Amino acid sequence: MKIALIGNGAIAKLVTQFCATRASTLTIVGALGLAADTQSVGAHPVVYKLADLLALKPDLVVECAGHSAVEAYAAPVLDAGIDLVIVSTGSLADKKLYDLVKAAADRSTAQVKLPAGALAGVDALASGKLAGLTKVTLKSAKPPKAWKGTPAEKTHNLDAITERTVIFSGTAREAALTFPKNANVAATAALAGVGFEQTMVHLVADPGVTQNVHRLEAEGTFGSMQLEIQNNPSPDNPKTSHMAALSLMRMIENEAAGILI
Numbered sequence: 586m587k588i589a590l591i592g593n594g595a596i597a598k599l600v601t602q603f604c605a606t607r608a609s610t611l612t613i614v615g616a617l618g619l620a621a622d623t624q625s626v627g628a629h630p631v632v633y634k635l636a637d638l639l640a641l642k643p644d645l646v647v648e649c650a651g652h653s654a655v656e657a658y659a660a661p662v663l664d665a666g667i668d669l670v671i672v673s674t675g676s677l678a679d680k681k682l683y684d685l686v687k688a689a690a691d692r693s694t695a696q697v698k699l700p701a702g703a704l705a706g707v708d709a710l711a712s713g714k715l716a717g718l719t720k721v722t723l724k725s726a727k728p729p730k731a732w733k734g735t736p737a738e739k740t741h742n743l744d745a746i747t748e749r750t751v752i753f754s755g756t757a758r759e760a761a762l763t764f765p766k767n768a769n770v771a772a773t774a775a776l777a778g779v780g781f782e783q784t785m786v787h788l789v790a791d792p793g794v795t796q797n798v799h800r801l802e803a804e805g806t807f808g809s810m811q812l813e814i815q816n817n818p819s820p821d822n823p824k825t826s827h828m829a830a831l832s833l834m835r836m837i838e839n840e841a842a843g844i845l846i
């Protein structure tokens with residue numbers, strides 16, 4: 586299977602390394618990057634125009650770049666009839682962009698595939714939804730300093746937080762749009778479960794944690810669940826959980842596997 590990446594950063598590097606270990610089935614043919622991406626994270630070329638990426642005839646395009654890349658490239662990739670994996674799921678909290686991507690997928694033979702990313706329990710949430718979910722809540726906790734550079738700086742003195750403090754509560758839509766750099770997990774929970782308006786999100790500054798901790802709680806006809814994941818950062822980007830790249834690897838491996846799980 587020929588895979589093209591959009592992005593040439595931390596996730597792209599891990600995915601490239603993984604594909605090298607599956608060289609008989611998975612080949613990265615190229616990556617689309619920004620002007621700053623002068624050095625490839627693998628043996629494949631970096632290109633700067635979508636047309637040049639599509640000229641490499643990929644079977645699958647994997648976005649691991651950011652929200653702007655989904656905006657720029659999702660619809661054209663689908664219009665070219667190529668399946669697209671989107672890891673920057675937070676981009677889809679923008680209803681206009683979601684509608685654009687959905688319309689492109691509907692008119693194409695190709696599909697959009699959303700990995701679980703840094704969130705655990707997406708399979709159970711999406712399965713539980715089939716029998717009806719009554720309540721879905723996501724609690725995302727990080728050390729106080731990890732919220733620097735976000736709107737939490739305006740509402741809280743992050744340096745003075747000494748105990749677990751909820752810095753934001755609202756719907757997944759509000760969470761994703763207010764905290765765009767932290768939007769992916771909230772959006773994935775919403776997309777897998779009861780949607781952006783019905784999924785409640787609490788963002789927490791917790792001096793007692795050192796990792797990014799996501800706790801997904803759901804109730805419905807299936808029963809109830811409380812699942813928590815404590816994510817280590819990825820080796821090359823402390824803001825990205827290692828699990829995000831791992832979930833992409835699993836999705837890509839499944840594309841070429843005889844038995845999928």
Ligand SMILES: NC(=O)c1ccc[n+]([C@@H]2O[C@H](COP(=O)([O-])OP(=O)(O)OC[C@H]3O[C@@H](n4cnc5c(N)ncnc54)[C@H](O)[C@@H]3O)[C@@H](O)[C@H]2O)c1
Nearest residue numbers: 592593594595596618649650651654673702703769825829
């Ligand atoms: N679903 C999840 O749980 C989850 C978790 C972590 C990260 N992510 C997403 O993955 C993305 C990539 O993470 P990373 O750690 O590899 O980031 P990174 O900053 O290490 O790398 C991003 C790469 O994409 C390139 N890029 C950015 N915008 C682009 C554009 N418009 N067109 C082409 N290339 C572009 C950058 O130049 C860089 O090479 C993040 O931006 C985030 O949206 C999702």
